[in-house]
Amino acid sequence: MPYESVTANLWENIIASMHNGVIVVNSDNQISLMNESAQKLLSVHNEDWKGQSIKTLIPNSRMHEVLEGGESSIGEKMVISGRACMVNRTPLYENGDRVGAIAVIQDISEMDHYRNLLKQMESIIEFSTDGIYVVDREGVTMQVNTAYEEITGFRRDELIGRRMVDLMSEGYFDQSVSLLVLERKQRISIIQRIGGKKDVIVTGNPVFDEQGGLEMIVTSVRDITHLNDLRMELEKAHTFSQMQNNRYTIKSGETEQSIIFRSPQIKKVYEHIQQVAPYPTSILLYGPSGTGKEVMANLVHDLSERREKPFIKINCGAIPEQLLESELFGYEAGAFSGASRNGKIGLLELADQGTVMLDEIAELPLALQVKLLRVLQERQMRRIGGTKWRHLDIRIVAATNQDLRNQIKSGKFREDLFYRLAVVEIAIPSLAERHEDIEPLMDHYFTYFCRQYRINKQMSEETKDILIQYHWPGNVRELRNLIENMIVSVPSTMIEPVHLPPHIRDQGQFDPFTSxxxxxxxxxxxxxxxxxxxxxxxxxxxxxxxxxxxxxxxxxxxxxxx
The missing domain is CATH 1.10.10 (Arc Repressor Mutant, subunit A)
Structure with a gap:
């Protein structure tokens, strides 16, 4: 068989097997060749097309322009038989003469369909409220949606193209579910720490190709930080509801605990507290027992921006030393023998964003002084038996009736903790040092308890005079307790000197000639x-x-x- 015949047959076979449609026209724009793909596109099932003008089958054909001008037309979009097509037209030459033209037609309607489908899928991924993170079989980031950017605070341009191993080593994540899925070839869910500050639950889903090989991992990410916050608030609420049974904490802010004064000494204290209360500074209140340090601590809280947050008073001297650490810091489940299986939130953690009054701070054991110092310095704490450090935002108001500087000299109190607590020192004078406050305090508590117990009583002027002259070694606490005692114990409506305790009644009766x-x-x-x-x-x-x-x-x- 001649070479030319072999070559012609070869080209006919090549054209016949092409996926794209091929149509050849002669110089008169008549169809001389059409492969099977073109016949299928034009719905031609016999050979009647041979010798017909191409416009008979494709009315909008522009082959004649190629025949007349001799210039190729590449990549023109047009609709043929109702389908979107891409058409390339090229003049055909023989021995230097233009003898026809050839058109290659590519049906792009399916391609457009898949492209539109891809756009729809991208839109679905982009507008998903869950974060979406896609990596390839090598663990390289392929795609990240907007929700992921908003949840994590990471931009997609700093993630796409990066290996998960490198991102994890740089602290973006504490662990990678994608790497776990690459290793185990199955769906995996974990709780991930993003940037060291936000908790998310991530689920990695493997995507396999037709041969069963792992092609990519699609990870969905959901922010659970707010769920953890809700769980913490629930735990706090539960603990608060149980605090009435906790004999180591005292609820502050009762109606009777008002700031009642007439003396310049307490006025100065009040003005000092007004000045410092708005700031988160630690305060040390010191003075004799019963002078009203708790009332002043309550005032600090009420005048601060933390007034709507918890105010917890902890009596360091009332809690047994072996229980004090667990009461202050809480513990994780199973931290020690006898621990609650659910763990327990500590009083310091319970007061987060609020104020803590550490009463009788001098009684705090040295070992716990170290831990408290760390809380004040680093603003974080860890429960007993726990590994997770928790951020803590509390304002400390410490109180004592002892000289902490002497305690430091005797080695009973840490000097570094003292200076952390005593950023602002406020001395509360004894009642004997502010004689002017006795009468208004007496009147206040008398009115309060009469209303509290719905009792109508009066106090004689002579009784008042004796109480005003008394030196009140127990300070305001002694005065308050005495007034309550008289109101509930004295049967008559008028309280006379005879109703007073002997040590108070007799203290005003002395010999004028006594030296x-x-x-x-x-x-x-x-x-x-x-x-x-x-x-x-x-x-x-x-x-x-x-x-x-x-x-x-x-x-x-x-x-x-x-």
Whole structure:
């Protein structure tokens, strides 16, 4: 067979097997060749097309322009038999003469369909409220949607094209579900920490090709930070509801705890608190027992921006040392023998964004002083048995009736903690030092308890005078308790001097000729007797009085002989 014949047959076979339609016209624009793909597109099922003008089958054909002008037309879109097509037209030459033209037709209607479908899918992914993260079989980021950017704060341009291994090592994620799916070839869900500050639940879904090979991993991401916040608020609410049974914390802010004063000393304290309360500064309140340090702490909270947040008072001296750490810091489930299986939120964590009053701060054990110092320095804490550090935003108001500087010298209190607590020091004077406040406080509590117990009583002027002259070693607490006692205990509607306790009633009845030295001795004896009654040992009483234990013993022995 001649070479030319073989070549012609080869080209006919090539054209016949092409996926795209091929039509050849002669110089008269008549069809001389059409492959099967073109016949299928034009719905031609026999060979009647041969010799027909191409316009018979394709009315909008522009082949004649190629025949006349001799220039190719590449990539023109047009509709043929109702389908979108891409057409390339080229003149056909033989021995230098233009003898016809050839058109290659590509049906792009399916391509447009898939392109539109792809756009729809991209829109669905883009507008999904869940974050979508796609990586390929090599763990390289392919696609990230807007929701993922909003959830994580990461921009897609800093992620796309990056390997998950590298992103994880740079701290973007604490672990990668995509890498886990690549390893196990199955759907996996984990809780992921994004940027060290936000919790998300991520589910990695493997996508396999027709041969069963892993092609990509599509990960959905949902922000659960707000769910964790809700869970924490629920836990806090549950703990708050149980606090009435917690004998180590005291609810503050009762109606009776008002700031009542007339003295310049308390006015100065009040103005100082007004000045510092709006700031998150730590405050140390110090002064004798019963002077109203808790009331002042409550005032600090009420005048601050934290007034709508928790205010928790913790009595460091009332909690057994072995329980104090778990009460303050809480614990995780199973942290120690006897621990609740659900764990427990600590009082410090419970007060997050609020105020904590640490009463009797001098009684805090040294080991816990170190932990409290860390809370103040780093603004974070960790539950007993836990590994997770929790951010903590609390304002500390500490209170004591002891000289912490002396405690530091004796090694009972850390100096660094003292300076953290005593950024602002406020001294609360005893009631004996602010005599002007006795009468208004007395009137306030008398009115309060009469209303509280729905009792109508009065106090004689003579009784008032005796109470005003009394030295009140127990300070405001003693005055309040005495008023309540008289209102509920005295049967008559008028409270007279006879109804007063003997040590108060008799203190105003002295011999006008008694020397100053004798009066001082009487006062000293009465004061020491009251302090001894309030303390469990003579050694503690001596410490509170500020005298040596031996000195106290000598005084008591002298009084016994006298």
């Amino acid at each position: 100053l030295k004798e009066r001082v001795q009487q006062f000293e004896r009465r004061l020491i007797h009251e302090v001894i009654e309030k303390n469990s040992s003579l050694r503690k009483a001596a410490e509170q009085l500020g005298i040596d234990h031996s000195t106290l013993l000598k005084k008591m022995q002298r009084w016994e002989k006298g």
